Amino acid sequence: MNQIPTQDIIEEMENTRPGILDLRVVDRRTFLKLTGVTSTGLVLGFTIRDAASPVFAAADNEFTANEFVRIATDGNIYLYSKNPEIGQGIKTAVPMIIAEELDADWSDVIVEQAPINEEVYGRQSAGGSRSLTTAWDQVRKAGAAARAMLVSAAAKEWGVPESECRTEASSVFHDASNRKAAYARLALKAAEEPLPDLDALVLKKRSEYKLLGKRITGVDNHKVVTGQPLFGVDAVIPGMRYASYLKCPAAGGRVKSANLDEIKALHGVEDAFVIEGNNEPTELMPGVAIVANSTWAAISAKNKLKVEWDESQATKASWTEAQKNARDIAKNKSGDVLYDIGNIDGKFAEAEKSYEAFYEYPFLSHAPLEPQNCTAWVHDGKAELWAPTQRPEQGGNSVAGILGIDKKNVEVHQLRVGGGFGRRLMNDYMCEAAAISAQAGVPVKLQWTREDDMAHDFYRVGGFHALKGAIDKEGKLSAWHDHFITFMGSNKKPVTGGDMRNSEFPIDFFPDTRITQTMLPLRVPTGPWRSPRSCGIAFAVQSFISELAEEAGRDHVEFLLDMLGEPRWLEQGNIDAMNTGRAARVIKLAAEKAGWGKPMPKGRGLGMAFHFSHAGHFAEVADISVDENKKLTIHKITVAGDVGPIINLSGAENQSQGAVIDALSTTLGLQLSIENGRIQETNFHQYPILRMNKAPDVAVHFIESDYRPTGLGEPALPPAAPAICNAIYAASGIRVRDLPLSKHGFSV
Amino acid sequence: MPDIQLEVNGRDYEIKDIAPDTPLLWAIRDHVGLVGTKFGCGGGFCGACTVHLDGNPVRSCSVLATSAVGKKVTTIEGIAVDDTVLHPLQEAWIEHDVPQCGYCQAGQIMSAAALLSKNSNPSDSDIDDAMSGNLCRCATYIRIRRAIRTAAAKISGNTSRTGGNV
Numbered sequence A: 001m002n003q004i005p006t007q008d009i010i011e012e013m014e015n016t017r018p019g020i021l022d023l024r025v026v027d028r029r030t031f032l033k034l035t036g037v038t039s040t041g042l043v044l045g046f047t048i049r050d051a052a053s054p055v056f057a058a059a060d061n062e063f064t065a066n067e068f069v070r071i072a073t074d075g076n077i078y079l080y081s082k083n084p085e086i087g088q089g090i091k092t093a094v095p096m097i098i099a100e101e102l103d104a105d106w107s108d109v110i111v112e113q114a115p116i117n118e119e120v121y122g123r124q125s126a127g128g129s130r131s132l133t134t135a136w137d138q139v140r141k142a143g144a145a146a147r148a149m150l151v152s153a154a155a156k157e158w159g160v161p162e163s164e165c166r167t168e169a170s171s172v173f174h175d176a177s178n179r180k181a182a183y184a185r186l187a188l189k190a191a192e193e194p195l196p197d198l199d200a201l202v203l204k205k206r207s208e209y210k211l212l213g214k215r216i217t218g219v220d221n222h223k224v225v226t227g228q229p230l231f232g233v234d235a236v237i238p239g240m241r242y243a244s245y246l247k248c249p250a251a252g253g254r255v256k257s258a259n260l261d262e263i264k265a266l267h268g269v270e271d272a273f274v275i276e277g278n279n280e281p282t283e284l285m286p287g288v289a290i291v292a293n294s295t296w297a298a299i300s301a302k303n304k305l306k307v308e309w310d311e312s313q314a315t316k317a318s319w320t321e322a323q324k325n326a327r328d329i330a331k332n333k334s335g336d337v338l339y340d341i342g343n344i345d346g347k348f349a350e351a352e353k354s355y356e357a358f359y360e361y362p363f364l365s366h367a368p369l370e371p372q373n374c375t376a377w378v379h380d381g382k383a384e385l386w387a388p389t390q391r392p393e394q395g396g397n398s399v400a401g402i403l404g405i406d407k408k409n410v411e412v413h414q415l416r417v418g419g420g421f422g423r424r425l426m427n428d429y430m431c432e433a434a435a436i437s438a439q440a441g442v443p444v445k446l447q448w449t450r451e452d453d454m455a456h457d458f459y460r461v462g463g464f465h466a467l468k469g470a471i472d473k474e475g476k477l478s479a480w481h482d483h484f485i486t487f488m489g490s491n492k493k494p495v496t497g498g499d500m501r502n503s504e505f506p507i508d509f510f511p512d513t514r515i516t517q518t519m520l521p522l523r524v525p526t527g528p529w530r531s532p533r534s535c536g537i538a539f540a541v542q543s544f545i546s547e548l549a550e551e552a553g554r555d556h557v558e559f560l561l562d563m564l565g566e567p568r569w570l571e572q573g574n575i576d577a578m579n580t581g582r583a584a585r586v587i588k589l590a591a592e593k594a595g596w597g598k599p600m601p602k603g604r605g606l607g608m609a610f611h612f613s614h615a616g617h618f619a620e621v622a623d624i625s626v627d628e629n630k631k632l633t634i635h636k637i638t639v640a641g642d643v644g645p646i647i648n649l650s651g652a653e654n655q656s657q658g659a660v661i662d663a664l665s666t667t668l669g670l671q672l673s674i675e676n677g678r679i680q681e682t683n684f685h686q687y688p689i690l691r692m693n694k695a696p697d698v699a700v701h702f703i704e705s706d707y708r709p710t711g712l713g714e715p716a717l718p719p720a721a722p723a724i725c726n727a728i729y730a731a732s733g734i735r736v737r738d739l740p741l742s743k744h745g746f747s748v
Numbered sequence B: 001m002p003d004i005q006l007e008v009n010g011r012d013y014e015i016k017d018i019a020p021d022t023p024l025l026w027a028i029r030d031h032v033g034l035v036g037t038k039f040g041c042g043g044g045f046c047g048a049c050t051v052h053l054d055g056n057p058v059r060s061c062s063v064l065a066t067s068a069v070g071k072k073v074t075t076i077e078g079i080a081v082d083d084t085v086l087h088p089l090q091e092a093w094i095e096h097d098v099p100q101c102g103y104c105q106a107g108q109i110m111s112a113a114a115l116l117s118k119n120s121n122p123s124d125s126d127i128d129d130a131m132s133g134n135l136c137r138c139a140t141y142i143r144i145r146r147a148i149r150t151a152a153a154k155i156s157g158n159t160s161r162t163g164g165n166v
């Protein structure tokens, strides 16, 4: 089994800084001819790279046009959402931004999923909380350009200067002559207007927003609540058959033999065969495919499969062994130096006090509620896929590689994703569906079961931190040392999600810091899990800071604010980096809203934690009672966040509450056991995701700053685990240094 | 393999040559062709597949299709009053913008609908009892609770709305 080759891709994706997009407009005559929608009104097409070549595919159906904005003469305004919708609300938020600049009445807007074509749309993945921030300039200009053309058309018609016209609610107004024209009526004329210079467009200021910042219900909600087809699993195409696929429970195992004849004779089964694959966990691992006339026939035949696996190359990973090794290493070794800033040896030597603690956290599964699936039709050197993926373009490229065809011959249709959390940045299910369709010669819908999903995830990697802090005479932190014990991939680097970056608190601002690292071998596929890295690291680091504050005899909030120092950007010119001023503001706001410092009854306590990740500044306070049986009552979790201006207040609040409850669920009771290379947990009865009767109140407060907005899918999650553990300590005096809490007898 | 007849949302469907161990979930999704009912775990743990059998909520992944013969099956596609008037729960779900990914929500609404049909003024613990068989991986629980309250208020305040399929 090769190392998962995604590290670089993910890094590249997460490191993409929003810059000025080189937006150029496609020659409109070509565009209109190709899209065939001239008669329906104004169409705007933008391309990011090559304006000269016609990048829009010919289409005889108006819905396949590759644009952001289409204004129809019947009054409908079609806005195109370019990123996968995975529950983060992007399909509502990005069109809201376009509509704001366009001054479209939201009730006129119909949002369509854009076709997958990164040459036209730019980045079309959903990950790293990057969708919103990378689209920000691009889509604002799309809306503003359309608006400018409508204004020109109206001004011309009325014989008045453009500067005297204003727009509102899908209409252009000339107040001096009391005239008004609806966009619908202007659409055809606007289409004749020259395209404006995109760089000269004046975009709105935050104070001018009418739609942004409001609560807008999700654009697909009506379909969701009435059960209409939307998700990957809902795809149905003509002639479609149903497939299942069994892989070795220990990654890297190959098929030695299988009872294929018996399986083929089963009711409903049409074909069964072995796929060798390319031994890449993110693409096509070996296994046995079954093609049947219904999902149930495919699944029940898979349950009857008897496969003898060749496990000579398979992983034998054991988590209990890895934990033992890591604990030994923490005691006996100091690790290789990753960052060494200032003079920590000197600071420790002159410290008033030094203090250390060892933290650990387990492997986790993503467990999105929709099990992996993909519908594929491979024929005549072409592949068409219908997939619930977070990275459609990359999935299409992998499929092209697997099939040995040109990627131009692969078309991916983006379907709604029933939960991402990072799992669907990998496209193994797309490769499997394509390989099965290719071999069977029929269109297939591949359906994984929950058991497949638990057994073949790209897990959140567990980790260990031997932490040490020095406290000076004034009771301030004076030196910080983290010996991080993680796992190594075959490229000799940390596995995906198991690396330590200088963006992690407090590395890039604390003057005397040393981070050392030891990597252990452990062959388990890993991947990004909601707030990669920070989702584990924050628990250790922010719990430890609370411990240090206590050692120093200081209030946690004051101690934390002291650590941050003066308000400043930590990386000049990079507005996605941490800003200590923004950090201090959310810490103070969370403390104030939660009543930090108020007297608490016995057995009840407040716990605070801050963490910066994915360009978001978040501080959270948990209010928890602990009884003598370690039963927790979670009274409230208070959240304060700064992600720039809020686009959709409803979505933003929902994301933050969801992330906090996700973290609570994980902190309380989730862990994977890995023995002999196999994940022991098979379904939700062994992976107890929090249920409604245990869900606490989560109060969310935003500081709306004028910075570029950044995503909310991830950054509210990391502070929750340490805030909860700090509150448990405040309430009970019990400090938890390894998760989940259920290991230590805590329950809710 | 038997042929069976299922009554789903007031319509009869003939299903030919169905394996007798087929769960109701897959009969509804693959054979009847209504895909609002979702597959999440196949083991009765998540509630994504919740439908009503003669008005009672069941996990359709854990009920045989053959056992639904002669009973009334109601799915998420069948609870609206008609094409233009949604069930109060569906309206409340939209009003409160409950869904994130949305995958669990059909099951959540079906569990809530069964609760409200028997108890239009549920307490918090009634809601917890009725809803704790439904997982939401995106953790939209706070809004689910709020939406159930809104719908309950609407139903008890306007009894004519409890007609139809509520």
Ligand code: FES
Residues within 6 Å of the ligand: B038, B039, B040, B041, B042, B043, B044, B045, B046, B047, B048, B049, B050, B059, B060, B061, B062
């Ligand atoms: S799919 Fe039936 S309970 Fe999960």
Ligand code: FES
Residues within 6 Å of the ligand: A087, A369, A418, A419, B099, B100, B101, B102, B103, B104, B105, B135, B136, B137, B138, B139, B140
């Ligand atoms: S909304 Fe995603 S599982 Fe509930």
